[in-house]
Amino acid sequence: MTSQQVQPRVVILTGASSGIGRATAQELAARGYRLVLAARRERELAALARALDPSGSRVLAVPTDVTDGTARCALIEAARAHFGRVDVLINNAGVTVERGWWWDDPDPLRVLRVNLEAPIELTRLVLPEMRARQAGQIVNIGSVAGRIPFNGMYSASKFGLRGFSQALRRELLGSGVEVSLVSPGFVRSEMTRAARLPMPGPEVVARAVAGVLERPQREVIVPPAYRLLVFLDSALPGVMDRLVPPIFRRRYAHRRK
Numbered sequence: 229m230t231s232q233q234v235q236p237r238v239v240i241l242t243g244a245s246s247g248i249g250r251a252t253a254q255e256l257a258a259r260g261y262r263l264v265l266a267a268r269r270e271r272e273l274a275a276l277a278r279a280l281d282p283s284g285s286r287v288l289a290v291p292t293d294v295t296d297g298t299a300r301c302a303l304i305e306a307a308r309a310h311f312g313r314v315d316v317l318i319n320n321a322g323v324t325v326e327r328g329w330w331w332d333d334p335d336p337l338r339v340l341r342v343n344l345e346a347p348i349e350l351t352r353l354v355l356p357e358m359r360a361r362q363a364g365q366i367v368n369i370g371s372v373a374g375r376i377p378f379n380g381m382y383s384a385s386k387f388g389l390r391g392f393s394q395a396l397r398r399e400l401l402g403s404g405v406e407v408s409l410v411s412p413g414f415v416r417s418e419m420t421r422a423a424r425l426p427m428p429g430p431e432v433v434a435r436a437v438a439g440v441l442e443r444p445q446r447e448v449i450v451p452p453a454y455r456l457l458v459f460l461d462s463a464l465p466g467v468m469d470r471l472v473p474p475i476f477r478r479r480y481a482h483r484r485k
């Protein structure tokens with residue numbers, strides 16, 4: 229490759245084994261990005277990497293538990309060893325309290341470890357290289373739940389991730405490192421499999437992620453219809469106190485015994 233040619237960007241994508249992460253991997257592979265896919269389920273990850281790139285040179289699967297500090301370092305090292313650098317980090321891996329209420333969960337703080345602590349620690353690992361090169365992108369997958377509170381532990385993690393993203397974006401202004409937040413509403417995935425709501429597929433979020441890689445943005449709410457609910461929650465929280473619990477009950481209908 230001559231210096232005139234633009235090198236494909238190298239993307240680390242967490243939570244790539246299903247849902248939004250899987251759809252994002254497919255979208256970015258089709259656009260020519262080099263991918264490092266991370267999640268815990270090895271078989272799903274390896275099958276996706278093979279399907280996207282049978283040659284094994286453009287897409288790398290690195291089984292990773294993002295809550296494990298050693299595994300996080302190994303992920304970054306694997307990306308550098310294979311591709312020589314990391315241009316983009318997409319913090320997509322996420323969990324919620326699926327069954328029952330968060331206060332009944334024996335380990336509710338795992339939601340904070342996966343959704344908030346891991347993105348912060350991974351960012352800390354890639355930032356020195358990006359700042360030195362004066363180029364790079366961090367994309368965090370937040371949630372409309374980081375705007376409209378409804379599930380204590382999940383909203384705590386996503387409000388935290390939104391605060392982190394937007395503060396980091398300001399801290400890095402002018403550094404060449406861009407920070408974007410993509411905040412989905414309900415979309416079909418393993419996380420929402422029990423929800424009784426009409427939902428678009430995860431591809432809508434994958435396209436939004438591809439969009440911010442081309443043009444970084446402070447925050448993208450997707451699907452756009454959720455912007456109205458976000459506005460309502462900040463302007464008329466009392467109205468939303470009446471609207472949100474019924475939606476929440478449908479989302480978590482399986483909680484009813």
Ligand SMILES: NC(=O)c1ccc[n+]([C@@H]2O[C@H](COP(=O)([O-])OP(=O)(O)OC[C@H]3O[C@@H](n4cnc5c(N)ncnc54)[C@H](OP(=O)(O)O)[C@@H]3O)[C@@H](O)[C@H]2O)c1
Nearest residue numbers: 243245246247248268269293294321322414415417418419
């Ligand atoms: N679906 C929605 O309606 C919706 C709405 C707003 C925001 N989001 C956000 O979108 C992101 C993706 O969720 P999704 O809807 O696509 O759900 P999903 O299908 O359940 O995917 C979650 C992904 O996170 C990975 N993951 C979970 N714990 C992990 C860990 N400790 N280490 C590494 N990877 C881990 C899972 O892989 P393994 O199990 O293989 O580790 C999986 O690939 C999450 O951040 C979620 O909060 C989703």
